Amino acid sequence: MSAATANTNLPRRIIKETQRLLSEPAPGISASPSEENLRYFNVMILGPSQSPYEGGVFKLELFLPEEYPMAAPKVRFLTKIYHPNIDKLGRICLDILKDKWSPALQIRTVLLSIQALLSAPNPDDPLAENIAKHWKTNEQEAVETAREWTRLYASGA
Amino acid sequence: MNVEEVKSRRAASSIELRNMESEDEMLDAWAGTSDGEFQNKEEEEELDALASDDENDGSDYGFDYSNIDDIQPSSRLPQTNFTVLSEKDIRHRQAEAIATITNFLSISPVDAGVLLRYFKWSISKVNDEWFADEERVRANVGLLEKPATSKRKIDKEMTCGICFEGHPFEKMTAPRCGHYFCETCWTGYIHTAINDGPGCLTLRCADPSCGAAVGEDMVLGLVSNEDQQKYTRYLLRSYVEDNRKVKWCPAPGCEYAVEYQPGVGSYDLVCKCGLNFCWNCREEAHRPVDCETVNKWILKNCAESENMNWILANSKPCPKCKRPIEKNQGCMHITCTPPCKHEFCWLCLGAWTDHGERTGGFYACNRYETAKQEGVYDEAERRREMAKNSLERYTHYYERWATNESSRAKALADLQQMQPVQIEKLSDKQCQPVSQLKFVTDAWLQIVECRRVLKWTYAYGYYLPENEHTKRQFFEYSQGEAEAGLERLHQCAEKDLQTFLEGDNPTSSFNDFRTKLAGLTSVTRTYFENLVRALENNLSDVDNLKGAAKSSSSSKASGSSKSRGGRAKGGSSRSGGSSRSWEEATHWSCEHCTYANTTATSSTVCIICQYPRS
Ligand SMILES: [Zn+2]
Ligand SMILES: [Zn+2]
Ligand SMILES: [Zn+2]
Ligand SMILES: [Zn+2]
Ligand SMILES: [Zn+2]
Ligand SMILES: [Zn+2]
Ligand SMILES: [Zn+2]
Numbered sequence A: 001m002s003a004a005t006a007n008t009n010l011p012r013r014i015i016k017e018t019q020r021l022l023s024e025p026a027p028g029i030s031a032s033p034s035e036e037n038l039r040y041f042n043v044m045i046l047g048p049s050q051s052p053y054e055g056g057v058f059k060l061e062l063f064l065p066e067e068y069p070m071a072a073p074k075v076r077f078l079t080k081i082y083h084p085n086i087d088k089l090g091r092i093c094l095d096i097l098k099d100k101w102s103p104a105l106q107i108r109t110v111l112l113s114i115q116a117l118l119s120a121p122n123p124d125d126p127l128a129e130n131i132a133k134h135w136k137t138n139e140q141e142a143v144e145t146a147r148e149w150t151r152l153y154a155s156g157a
Numbered sequence B: 001m002n003v004e005e006v007k008s009r010r011a012a013s014s015i016e017l018r019n020m021e022s023e024d025e026m027l028d029a030w031a032g033t034s035d036g037e038f039q040n041k042e043e044e045e046e047l048d049a050l051a052s053d054d055e056n057d058g059s060d061y062g063f064d065y066s067n068i069d070d071i072q073p074s075s076r077l078p079q080t081n082f083t084v085l086s087e088k089d090i091r092h093r094q095a096e097a098i099a100t101i102t103n104f105l106s107i108s109p110v111d112a113g114v115l116l117r118y119f120k121w122s123i124s125k126v127n128d129e130w131f132a133d134e135e136r137v138r139a140n141v142g143l144l145e146k147p148a149t150s151k152r153k154i155d156k157e158m159t160c161g162i163c164f165e166g167h168p169f170e171k172m173t174a175p176r177c178g179h180y181f182c183e184t185c186w187t188g189y190i191h192t193a194i195n196d197g198p199g200c201l202t203l204r205c206a207d208p209s210c211g212a213a214v215g216e217d218m219v220l221g222l223v224s225n226e227d228q229q230k231y232t233r234y235l236l237r238s239y240v241e242d243n244r245k246v247k248w249c250p251a252p253g254c255e256y257a258v259e260y261q262p263g264v265g266s267y268d269l270v271c272k273c274g275l276n277f278c279w280n281c282r283e284e285a286h287r288p289v290d291c292e293t294v295n296k297w298i299l300k301n302c303a304e305s306e307n308m309n310w311i312l313a314n315s316k317p318c319p320k321c322k323r324p325i326e327k328n329q330g331c332m333h334i335t336c337t338p339p340c341k342h343e344f345c346w347l348c349l350g351a352w353t354d355h356g357e358r359t360g361g362f363y364a365c366n367r368y369e370t371a372k373q374e375g376v377y378d379e380a381e382r383r384r385e386m387a388k389n390s391l392e393r394y395t396h397y398y399e400r401w402a403t404n405e406s407s408r409a410k411a412l413a414d415l416q417q418m419q420p421v422q423i424e425k426l427s428d429k430q431c432q433p434v435s436q437l438k439f440v441t442d443a444w445l446q447i448v449e450c451r452r453v454l455k456w457t458y459a460y461g462y463y464l465p466e467n468e469h470t471k472r473q474f475f476e477y478s479q480g481e482a483e484a485g486l487e488r489l490h491q492c493a494e495k496d497l498q499t500f501l502e503g504d505n506p507t508s509s510f511n512d513f514r515t516k517l518a519g520l521t522s523v524t525r526t527y528f529e530n531l532v533r534a535l536e537n538n539l540s541d542v543d544n545l546k547g548a549a550k551s552s553s554s555s556k557a558s559g560s561s562k563s564r565g566g567r568a569k570g571g572s573s574r575s576g577g578s579s580r581s582w583e584e585a586t587h588w589s590c591e592h593c594t595y596a597n598t599t600a601t602s603s604t605v606c607i608i609c610q611y612p613r614s
Helices: A002-007 A012-023 A107-119 A129-137 A139-153 B003-010 B014-019 B023-029 B033-053 B055-060 B065-071 B087-105 B109-118 B123-132 B134-141 B183-196 B198-202 B216-222 B225-241 B291-302 B304-314 B366-373 B378-429 B434-463 B469-502 B510-536 B542-549 B580-586
Strands: A029-033 A040-046 A057-063 A074-077 B081-085 B157-159 B166-168 B246-248 B257-261 B268-270 B276-278 B315-317 B324-326 B333-335 B343-345 B587-589 B596-598
Touching (some): A012 A107, A029 A107, A040 A107, A129 A139, B081 B087, B087 B109, B087 B123, B087 B225, B109 B123, B109 B134, B109 B198, B109 B216, B123 B134, B183 B198, B183 B216, B183 B225, B198 B225, B216 B225, B291 B378, B291 B434, B378 B434, B378 B469, B434 B469, B469 B510
Antiparallel strands (some): A029 A040, A040 A057, B246 B257, B268 B276, B315 B324
């Protein structure tokens, strides 16, 4: 690792997690640390099949704060996405990123949970009020918009 | 809980109370006289039933009723009781509660602590829930019945699932669920929780799929001294902050808490630090005025809206720079403050240069008059006028409220100075044992209390609707009588006392002074008791007096509209007066002590000083 000198105090756990993410990536997910900062990851998640995000490639950023793993990683969508639990800044409403965080969870589990959230939007615990309302009043139309956005913003990386 | 709720709930039938299961609900209801007693009995019966369910091995529980009695209201009297608790008392209470639960449920003290914290320190709630469905409680709270047996014990080294490092088994630890992580990681986990706040008191296992409770023993066994202190602090605070029957004293820096026991009576109490406050709203004591009125009044006092009203009533924006300009002289020619210095007419807001002969002279503005006739200015003027009136009304009550508050503070300071110093001096000068001078401090205590009551009656008066004429009249009469009595007492305690302090020799008239001051104290107390009762009944007695009040001509005769809240000008400033007439039908005033006796109770002898009616 070329940037190891700039990240001398990287805990062993982060090194191990990184190695495993690179050597055994989860299906549909890729995460690679940035050259300059090994706590910052470029993440890509493929839209799950049979979801309105199918066929899309979604970029995210993930950052491990100083307190990690006692504190949760910070994750955000960079690709625009039409989803009731993700707001226009790409912030994600997911319990394990907040009060349900446990130090026994990992980057991998977090990303898998986000992937699952794409398959199962939850308009009852919304972050984006308007999208959630849309979802609840006319799900078919909302799903169509989500497909449209996937085509517009998440196709061809 | 608001007062209306209390009132309506208080009226609830005892059938309803019978159905109440927890003491918390009981609190909501503020059970009245017989209900309070009833609840206690029921609780005991319940516990009795619980104990006898396990009659076979009941002795194992060794349940001690006297123990519960320490924690439950011990008094059978249906009175509102407040207990001031120090930190030590709270820790003692916690230890007692834990001992009770430990005993009763046959569980460890650590588990008892977990249960009590989960159920907000309510012993009866822990009992109820546990015996209703122990399994469910265990699952919710995170108490495993049997420790998970760990096969890993044979392993020499284990990999920690948090730091991913290998550790010898001795360095690994786990709650009863058997989720082993290294000690360093557990410490970090608990440290993070403690620094996140009081949630650390109900901490669960670090494994995300597990809800096992992490008890006090494990927490305190792992963390630093500093974290231990924080944790025990939260533990102490939880007894007060989670418990609906206990609240902290609101005085800054005061470390006492106050426990409330349902009964009848007011919410007012005195903390050991000396603060007199309302248990319900934690504002300073405000009997006989209810919490809602007090909170409205306090909000009003700091509301910006009053400022806005003031500005609206007294100022207009400068037509050039738009800053509000206050008109402070009679002249309509206004010059805006520097740097603007724009000169304009207050009435029409036109430039002053346009004024003069053409507008009807410098002191009149016919532009305004004309515009007013055309109705252009009416709305703005009307609003300004209204704001001014409501402001004047508010100012009237506020001034009296505030003056009585400063009078009270002054009297309190006087009393504090009085107690050691002046009393001894008086004892010296008048050759009286200190024990014989209690009537002086009694008088001052009465003054302080009366000033407090009087102060709050002005907040009450402000919210008493103007159109409730009879009630207002009765209110102002009672307030006026009480206030006049208080002024006499305050005067006597202040001025008369001074002469005995200054005189060189014992005076024979000192005994007269004693009789007078003690009499005034007692009379004033009676007046205020009546006033307090009247306001607490929301002036409902007024209906009984309506007949007698018919002849009264003016409602402005007494009370708030003319009295000062400060010091009286003379002795009995309120003899006679037009509102006297209705009172004469039912009352007579004692010549000796001025007490207004009711003809119904005694028509010949004063019930206060026993002097015959002249
Ligand atoms: Zn566990
Ligand atoms: Zn570890
Ligand atoms: Zn206090
Ligand atoms: Zn109150
Ligand atoms: Zn100006
Ligand atoms: Zn003018
Ligand atoms: Zn008398």
